[in-house]
Amino acid sequence: MSEIQIELEILRYDPEKDQEPHFETYPVTCQDDWMVLDAINYIKDHVDTTISYRWSCHMAVCGSCGVMIDGEPKLACKAPVRDYANKTARVEPLANFPIERDLVVVMDDFMDKLKRVKPYLIRKEEKPLEEGEYKQSPAELKKYKQFTLCINCLCCYAACPQYALIPEFIGPAALTMAHRYNQDSRDQGLAERQDEVAKPEGAWDCSFAGECSEVCPKHVDPAGALQQLKIATTVEWYKGLIGMGGK
Amino acid sequence: MAYVRPVSKTRWYRAKRSYTVHMLQELTSLFVGIFALILLWGIGSIAAGPAAYQAFLDGLTSPLMLLWMWITTIVMFYHAIAWFSVTPKAMPVQRGEEFVPGSIIAGAHYVVWIALSLLVLLLAGVF
Numbered sequence: 190m191s192e193i194q195i196e197l198e199i200l201r202y203d204p205e206k207d208q209e210p211h212f213e214t215y216p217v218t219c220q221d222d223w224m225v226l227d228a229i230n231y232i233k234d235h236v237d238t239t240i241s242y243r244w245s246c247h248m249a250v251c252g253s254c255g256v257m258i259d260g261e262p263k264l265a266c267k268a269p270v271r272d273y274a275n276k277t278a279r280v281e282p283l284a285n286f287p288i289e290r291d292l293v294v295v296m297d298d299f300m301d302k303l304k305r306v307k308p309y310l311i312r313k314e315e316k317p318l319e320e321g322e323y324k325q326s327p328a329e330l331k332k333y334k335q336f337t338l339c340i341n342c343l344c345c346y347a348a349c350p351q352y353a354l355i356p357e358f359i360g361p362a363a364l365t366m367a368h369r370y371n372q373d374s375r376d377q378g379l380a381e382r383q384d385e386v387a388k389p390e391g392a393w394d395c396s397f398a399g400e401c402s403e404v405c406p407k408h409v410d411p412a413g414a415l416q417q418l419k420i421a422t423t424v425e426w427y428k429g430l431i432g433m434g435g436k
Numbered sequence: 437m438a439y440v441r442p443v444s445k446t447r448w449y450r451a452k453r454s455y456t457v458h459m460l461q462e463l464t465s466l467f468v469g470i471f472a473l474i475l476l477w478g479i480g481s482i483a484a485g486p487a488a489y490q491a492f493l494d495g496l497t498s499p500l501m502l503l504w505m506w507i508t509t510i511v512m513f514y515h516a517i518a519w520f521s522v523t524p525k526a527m528p529v530q531r532g533e534e535f536v537p538g539s540i541i542a543g544a545h546y547v548v549w550i551a552l553s554l555l556v557l558l559l560a561g562v563f
Contacts, residue, residue: 416526
């Protein structure tokens with residue numbers, strides 16, 4: 190296995206010492222099958238133990254290691270170092286979120302918004318357990334399955350120019366979750382989500398730049414979900430107008 | 437305390453090429469708006485009488501207006517193609533377990549566009 194030389198320019202910020210963030214540069218000799226996360230781990234283990242960053246699974250499932258690499262939101266565990274061989278790669282915390290420390294961002298805003306869209310199955314009346322499960326056909330599952338692949342890595346928020354400009358915007362991942370449950374044949378919570386989804390800072394603040402879908406490491410296509418939400422909320426609005434409120 | 441990075445309200449779209457392209461697509465709506473205003477001007481001139489309508493028609497054939505209309509036409513093609521190319525995302529069609537290929541959804545938009553354009557030209561007496 191051959192080796193690759195890269196230089197990581199990592200944004201550092203210590204809230205107890207720094208007025209503002211600065212970059213520190215770390216040359217790293219990598220194995221050619223390493224990801225950027227491996228290089229950061231190497232720095233943490235061998236060069237500078239004070240670097241803070243989030244990671245867990247190293248297999249693009251946990252969604253913890255989202256960072257900006259050369260200005261693009263990416264999972265550090267899915268970004269091969271060979272793409273940056275003999276170059277300097279700039280690693281920053283996800284854009285559009287406050288920096289807690291180094292590469293760690295404050296996610297409170299997203300967590301609050303996710304809660305507001307009620308991302309879980311809502312039943313008007315739960316049926317008793319002995320009546321068995323809520324059945325669903327493969328076609329009904331296929332309708333929303335793509336949206337279930339979201340791992341809440343927040344790369345979409347970091348790429349979204351609307352979220353950058355309008356912090357009240359509920360944003361791609363949370364709205365996609367609302368759409369995912371609205372599309373679920375077992376769910377009856379569309380009307381309960383409508384208040385959040387249909388207001389201006391809901392789906393309508395999306396200008397369809399499409400960047401969220403471009404950077405999504407799980408190919409969830411939040412941009413598609415948001416446009417479908419716009420159409421669905423419009424249909425619901427008209428239904429309400431003629432007294433035929435939704436499910 | 438957490439550090440909030442500043443975002444430029446006026447230069448953000450220059451940060452990435454794709455942002456700039458997006459803003460160009462958004463700008464094309466200005467041309468749609470101006471074209472709608474010209475149409476309204478035309479309708480208003482019909483109401484104002486034959487002389488006003490003739491003045492409107494003469495205005496439309498001035499070289500400057502013709503140039504503007506050609507620019508608008510080109511911009512509108514860009515606007516329409518950019519929109520049609522993303523319609524499969526906004527309006528997916530599911531048949532059974534599978535989704536209809538995006539090319540068919542976008543293609544259907546082009547067919548309707550051409551059909552409606554031909555109808556308008558027919559009503560305008562071009563054929």
